[in-house]
Amino acid sequence: SGAATPARAGGRSTAQDGIALSNSYAGNGWRQQMLKMWNGAAGYATHHHIIARTKVVNSNNSATQQASQIADLTLQGWKAIVIDAASPTALNGVIAQACAAHIVVVVFDSLATAPCAYKVAYNYVSMGEMEANYVAKRLGGKGNVLEVRGIAGTSVDHDIHEGIVKGFAKYPAIKLVGSVHGNWTQSIAQKEVAGLLPSLPPVQAVVTQGGDGYGTYAAFKAAGRPTPLIIMGNRQDELALWQKLASAPGGYQTFSLSSAPGVSSIAFWVAQQILAGAKVPHTVNVPLLVIRQNELAAWLKAVPAGGVSTPLYSQKWTEELIAANLSGKAPPASPIPTGMP
Amino acid sequence: MAAEARARRLALRPGLALPALAFLLMLGAIIAAEPRVASYFGLTVLLGFAMPAIFAALAQMAVIAAGDIDLGIGPFLSLVNCIAATWLTDRPAAGLAALAGLVALYAAMGALIHARALPAIVVTLGASFVWLGLAILVLPTPGGAAPAWLAAVAAWRPPLLPLPLLVGLLAGAAAEWLLMRGAYGVVLRGIGGNPRAVARGGWSLLRARMSLYAAAGLAGVLGGLALTGLDTSGDATVGGQYTLVSIAAVIVGGGEFTGGVVSPAGAVLGAFIMLLTGSLLSFLDVSTDWQLSAQGGILILVLAARALRRRGRA
Amino acid sequence: MNPQPAEAFARLEGVAKSFGAVRALAGVDLAVPPGRMLGLVGHNGAGKSTLMQILAGALAPDRGSIRIAGRDETRGWDVRRAHGLGVRCVFQELSLCPNLTVAENARIMHPALSGWGWRRRARALMRAALDALFPGHGIDPDRQVGSLPVGQRQMVETARAFSETDTAVRLVILDEPTSSLDAAAAANLLAYTERARARGIACVFISHRLHEILGHADEVVVLRDGQVASASPAAGLSEAALVERMGEVRGEEEPGATAATSRSGARRLSRPARASLGERFGIDVRAGEVVGLSGLAGHGQREFLLAAFAAAGHGGRAAHGEGAVAVHGSAAHVSGDRQNDGIFPLWSIGRNTTIGLIRRLARAGILPLRAEAALAARWREALSIRAPDIETPILSLSGGNQQKVLVARAFATEADLILFDDPLRGVDVGTKRELYHHVRAAAAAGRAFLWYTTENAELVHCDRVYVFARGVVTDQIPRAELTEERVIRASFATPADLSRHGG
Amino acid sequence: MMRWAERRPWVWSFLAAGLVWALTSASVGGQGAFASLAVALEFATFAVIVGLGQMLVITAGPGNIDLSIPGVMTLAAYLATGLAKGTDGGLAAGLAAGLAVGLAAGLFNLLLIQGLAIPPMVGTLAAGFIFQSMAIAYSRHSHAKPAPALVGFVNAHLLGLPLVTLVFVGVSALVAQMLRRTVFGRSLLAIGQNRRAARLAGLAVGATVGLVYVLAGLCSALAGILLAANSGGAALNMGSDYLLSSIAVVVLGGTAIAGGQAVPAGLWGAAALLDLIVTMLNVLHVGAGLRYVVTGLIIIAVLALARGRAP
């Protein structure tokens, strides 16, 4: 993208403003990548004097700790607070408090439902539906499917599951023969699938939520079962596995569907745009990251071992996304990163 | 003479001075970084989320007083939160009955632990799964709404003292009065020290343990309600972290795992301190990688000071 | 005194109790008249504590009846009912809560201490009771019991048993209360019981110090193997007669017979006199000697033993500078406070016996289990520990027998220096005599003993006695010059006395 | 029977595991019964490895517990895979680094507990935060696949059972013997029952307890390294599952929470039980909420039946 133009959309300069990130959990690879992407965008913005300062505060997966940290950020007078929430509901009180103090609040990834907050949202129900449709098409509308879910009781898990159920409802011959909670963690997914597999009939496909594809594969392999169609996430190990399977004789086809951790950079720029006075819809829908067979090699090149693939979204790209959201047009395509972040 | 005796008795209280000092030091550091905190509004905002932690710590303290430990209090708060954000709002009578039932369940858990001489640490760990499961059954996805009166209480701005401090003061005083000053409180603490001696005093150990667990359940319900008032909604996974936080709060406040040595006022201070260890991060410039380390380090500092003081006295 | 006692206040009939295969009581009858003291004696494991726990309502009998004040109370007899009728018990393993204060412990006993101002009343109650029983006790009712030494804890518990709120005390059971008290405190307690009896309070008094029983009890009941062996007035009984009735005669008393008198053995322990404290006597223990420590409880004897243990390289901080203890060779320690300092409650007798010497026994860190068991069996035999085999759990032994296991542990280590911290607390007469033999035999074989005892009668087995007061040694008494009177005088010596008698 | 079982506290967890397994197998008509047992044992192995360390710590007496397990597991796994760089040539360096983490963690815990007299439960919790945070920092710079030889080892099978499982069955047997007949083991059991008495009996209390924390650190590190090899690499949240379950397997297995008595065999029954419960609930299509409730109730029921003595 070209040189940043801080005042392009709204006209107000944000050069004196500070934008803080309140992150609920830093303990997995996805969140680590998300933080890296935040630092990428915010670092760029401070370096080019688009904003004055930034700060990141993590809470230890505790909604109340995060809430009190958000309250502290409110006291410290940040102009905007961007939030990856521990709970969709538990932060609503402090978010309302921050809004009342004329602070711009943007929530992303794991959303909070507070009405005053801007939302940078993935549509997780549609993610489930897309998976179901792809699987149904590949299986010819008939077969046994295993579902690997996330952490019970969370809204993301609930939405994806709902989409999957909704998607498969159109295909009566497809049977969900089993379901486990893999907690978005390879080792747990592997253990849970391995435990259930011996009692299952042949499984043709596995729908997942991301971060669990490799573990699922390992469980099938250990059980000596043929590798089913596994929907992949965007972890490097999943993509590498996919490529290995694809290049083996006989080939292997699937697709990868996930939420890109770079969404933090979108949220950052959305906050900046709001501060700059640009017109921003209350909900900015972000397209899911889809990786198809033909793009696999390019994506793999751009993700470090053990990392999570994601673009770093630019200010310009975000402006286009906002415009598309306002006009109801299709969002811009996710850029494929060209180098390792 | 009487004043002197009282002062001596206060000093005897297991290390109340140190947590108080730690709390003031941390608060001072925060105010130095952000002077706006030093106001009624600032303190209300800074300390607001201590309220559930205070009750969680008091619940944990009641169990530790019996010589046990509760690994289920966090999910229990979640369960109360889910019930309060659904039933208590829609059908207040059913909601209240459910909450009363939860207190009874806690007492029953105490009875089971006593009657079968079970290791409480694992019974409560098992119970933590039960609480979490029930919470998910009550409220499968986060949502619901707190009863209006509850949200109003949580948002209340009392004169003079910010609400979190007032709640800490009242809850701490009530627990002090019941457990440390009250006549039956002595019996309750006795079972953590030497249950056989209490039994030989003619007291029912079953009743005593049930009372402590019921008290823990009651504090847990209050904590869950406080949480609901602050969050204004329900979430089945929201309370999980309170288990370890409450244990740390009791210990930081001068309690000990064995022998029924507890301090309600200390537990309340401990809850504030645990809240501030998380808060301090947002005032200090700690790189995200090392924020967990910073929390651990603060905890170690607070506890090491206690040990050094003890060594100094010995 | 009334030769024709009135109707008994408490009457047990046909009381039987078994613990699994062990029959602790096999049908015991006992009557306790009001205003009288019943002395209860018997060998270790005879069933005394069990019987008293039943009388106090702490243990339910398998069979038998309990009558109190003429009424049958067998049904529903428990501690609460017993308290309601004025029956109190001082259990040997103390029944205090260490995390509570003295006054709060009074509350545990008295339901009436509640409501407004109960703390003030509890403090006053305990202060008064302690003052009455143990003048000059120096115990603050607001002190945490856990921070008190064992002797003061015993005082607190005893005073608590005699304290009264809404129900009058009618019967107090004292299960070896004097075993952890020094001579002065024991005398205070016994004198108090005389006054209590004058007020109509009945007492049951258990002790292995038969002179205490003979000197104070009105009537003496001897238990043997869970049955009453005899019951007769104390007047006219002699120690010898009692011992015979206990059926535990294992050798005659032979005070100070064959001990080493030459002080030629290798030096095992030494501590120079600390002039800055006005101390005139250094402590010196040589191989082959049995050296006694005396004085009132809590005057530094116990700390000295611990310092010696640390100086022998067993952890803790060995002191340096003036008055540092030097130990040459290995040391073993035996404490009379078996609950806290002695037993490993989950283990058998065997493992409890051998734990002190596992390092010596092991080859390359591995224990030869068979040799270990043989060793334990030998020591069980040697000290006649009453148990079917070495696999018996230590907790199922009577208190005295548990204590014997601890002594066996120390002997088994074959340490050069054995530190005795009142180790024969609660051991019966017959066994004690046996143990005295063992001590002498071991000393003759070159071991050294440093022996703190609260029982002055035991000092006759020592070659030399050091008396402690306020942490300093106030006298050094060779056996030839040993008199009770001199020990007591030194026990109460003040620094002023020390300088006056200087030289 | 009851008396026989009383002296063998491990039987209950095995009985319960067997029962759950039988129920599960019956509900699917016996399909894959042996395979699901083998799977349960394979994953139970990791819980047993951390459980062995936790058991030794708990045995050291009231209040002793190690909550730094997840942090140590994660850090050790990252360093071990990071230094091995996915090659067998680097395996030795990786293993050494991983185990060094365990050693250092044990020593650090010890410093907090014995040096600063911080209660273990909070001290190790805080230490765990620090290790976890080091793992986070390290994960920024390096991430590699586990060495193929190690992957081969954790995936190898013998007689239909995972090789790691068989190896650690052997290790648990060794630990049991160590407790029974070494100076260290005997001292540990004594210290756990009565620390004062142990000191007065001349045992090396400080050194023994110190060794226990170091061993626990090593166990956590080893479990982390093997788990990383088993699941294709280290992950930041790989250890969180083992924080509380390490306590559960120790106590359900019959070890006394108050210390002084350890039952290594029981770890296997308890760890398999916890895995088999999950499998059973998955097989029976039990929903998430009910699944947690049933899991909790089974844990409590097993305890109540096994450990309870009549009042």
Ligand SMILES: Nc1ncnc2c1ncn2[C@@H]1O[C@H](COP(=O)(O)OP(=O)(O)OP(=O)(O)O)[C@@H](O)[C@H]1O
């Ligand atoms: N809880 C118990 N379990 C098993 N056996 C017991 C138990 N309590 C007492 N016994 C046994 O009952 C018998 C009587 O014990 P008791 O304690 O009454 O003896 P005692 O006369 O008080 O002895 P001592 O003089 O040593 O105190 C002993 O053989 C003892 O081993």
Ligand SMILES: Nc1ncnc2c1ncn2[C@@H]1O[C@H](COP(=O)(O)OP(=O)(O)OP(=O)(O)O)[C@@H](O)[C@H]1O
């Ligand atoms: N924790 C315990 N569990 C079961 N039984 C116990 C326990 N502690 C003590 N006992 C039993 O209670 C009885 C009384 O205990 P103990 O021997 O310590 O007191 P005692 O006989 O009064 O002591 P002493 O012999 O010194 O006077 C003993 O027979 C003992 O076996």
Ligand SMILES: [Mg+2]
């Ligand atoms: Mg006795």
Ligand SMILES: [Mg+2]
């Ligand atoms: Mg006894």
